[in-house]
Amino acid sequence: MILAHLRLRRRVSLLAAGLALGRERDQVLAHLELCARCRSDYEGLRAVVAAIQRDPLRSAEPPLSASVLAARVLHQLERAEAPARRPRYWLAALPVAAAALAALFLAPSVVERLRPEPRVARAPIPPAEPNTLLSEDALARIERNLAREQAARYLNEAGEVLVTVAATGVDCDRKDDRLDMGEATERSRELLERRRLVVDSGEAVASAQGVFDDVELALRQVAELPACVKRHDVELVQKDVEARQLLMRIRLMQRELEG
Amino acid sequence: MGAEGGADDRELMERLARGDREALTPLVDRHQRRLYRIAVGYLREREDALDVVQEAFVKVFQAASRWDGSADAGPWLSRVTVNLSIDRWRRNKRRGQTFSPLAEGDHLDVLADHRPAPDRGVLGRESGERLAVALRALPERQRAVVVLRHYQELSLEEIATTLGMSLGTVKSSLHRALHRMRDTLTEAKP
Numbered sequence: 053m054i055l056a057h058l059r060l061r062r063r064v065s066l067l068a069a070g071l072a073l074g075r076e077r078d079q080v081l082a083h084l085e086l087c088a089r090c091r092s093d094y095e096g097l098r099a100v101v102a103a104i105q106r107d108p109l110r111s112a113e114p115p116l117s118a119s120v121l122a123a124r125v126l127h128q129l130e131r132a133e134a135p136a137r138r139p140r141y142w143l144a145a146l147p148v149a150a151a152a153l154a155a156l157f158l159a160p161s162v163v164e165r166l167r168p169e170p171r172v173a174r175a176p177i178p179p180a181e182p183n184t185l186l187s188e189d190a191l192a193r194i195e196r197n198l199a200r201e202q203a204a205r206y207l208n209e210a211g212e213v214l215v216t217v218a219a220t221g222v223d224c225d226r227k228d229d230r231l232d233m234g235e236a237t238e239r240s241r242e243l244l245e246r247r248r249l250v251v252d253s254g255e256a257v258a259s260a261q262g263v264f265d266d267v268e269l270a271l272r273q274v275a276e277l278p279a280c281v282k283r284h285d286v287e288l289v290q291k292d293v294e295a296r297q298l299l300m301r302i303r304l305m306q307r308e309l310e311g
Numbered sequence: 312m313g314a315e316g317g318a319d320d321r322e323l324m325e326r327l328a329r330g331d332r333e334a335l336t337p338l339v340d341r342h343q344r345r346l347y348r349i350a351v352g353y354l355r356e357r358e359d360a361l362d363v364v365q366e367a368f369v370k371v372f373q374a375a376s377r378w379d380g381s382a383d384a385g386p387w388l389s390r391v392t393v394n395l396s397i398d399r400w401r402r403n404k405r406r407g408q409t410f411s412p413l414a415e416g417d418h419l420d421v422l423a424d425h426r427p428a429p430d431r432g433v434l435g436r437e438s439g440e441r442l443a444v445a446l447r448a449l450p451e452r453q454r455a456v457v458v459l460r461h462y463q464e465l466s467l468e469e470i471a472t473t474l475g476m477s478l479g480t481v482k483s484s485l486h487r488a489l490h491r492m493r494d495t496l497t498e499a500k501p
Binding site for chain 2 (some may be wrong): 065104105114118126128204
């Protein structure tokens, strides 16, 4: 009996966990008929399993939809990759442009100083070669890249605010089922104020106009929310963002703008 | 593991490995509920669980090209989630935000601490809190075995595959965990 008890002790736990089947199960059940200690063990363990099975967390639903969570994941990946992935070519071009500018202003006087005095007569000065680094095209390119870089940054920040709203789960008043908006409202207002500077960059960001408009709408909704807001109101914003697939579009446009 | 693995997962993982970001949403859709329940069962904190699941998918994306295509993706995802849950648990513990696993005989001290548990609002009952205390009192791996068995209904073999343990270790872990939980719950009874 004692040997059987020792041998079957672990199997009693497995039976309680719903893991003993067939012959093993029959064997343990037969032993429980004879052994009061194992029976008491079994009942105690069954009570534990029953308590776990009543735990509401077993059927907890994730608070975000798959598309919002995927957008958050991609956002996190992009932020992690950003310094390595986003070489700022225009930054590399700036010293060259600065050097060229300096050359433009300094060159005539330097050339003038270095030029030997004419012994007989001054030779006619050849027409200056066009400075390709400072061509209007190059300057326009730098300006365009700057505008697109700025627009991408703006969309990135707007995306962060909307992701925060999508994930808001901190209660500020449990009784009324209200959520704490944290800094999302304030940041939305700041972004709306900055919007014109970014959007009015003309042709450089023309392709982003549709996304800018939807981002503005979403930011306005967030900006109008109080700091402690009814869950339902947040859900409306979340649904709107989701219906417009805004997070995904922001991400794609950001990538396009970054080239 | 059939339902959670299979050709669809393989195809999605292959697309991720090629850098196809569009493959992420269907993969999240297939697995996030399951992974969230593992994390929330382990950590008993919804916010932390959500962070862990997000982090798990980030890791999956980053490691997709190194994924061994001969194995199912489901257990691999579960293992990543369990490991991240353990990491998060340790980090919270260092910050003093959670209870530590207890040595034998220490349960009464912790149970005498009547601060509301973080998941009070979720469970809303004293029994729920006692269960949370009993789960928190388990050593890390034992708790993972209990969560995979009783929150995911995995078989012993599936738990062994997921956690990279032998079948015997899984059985003895479950046996010890249930006994320990029974003791904690009995002592905690009002």
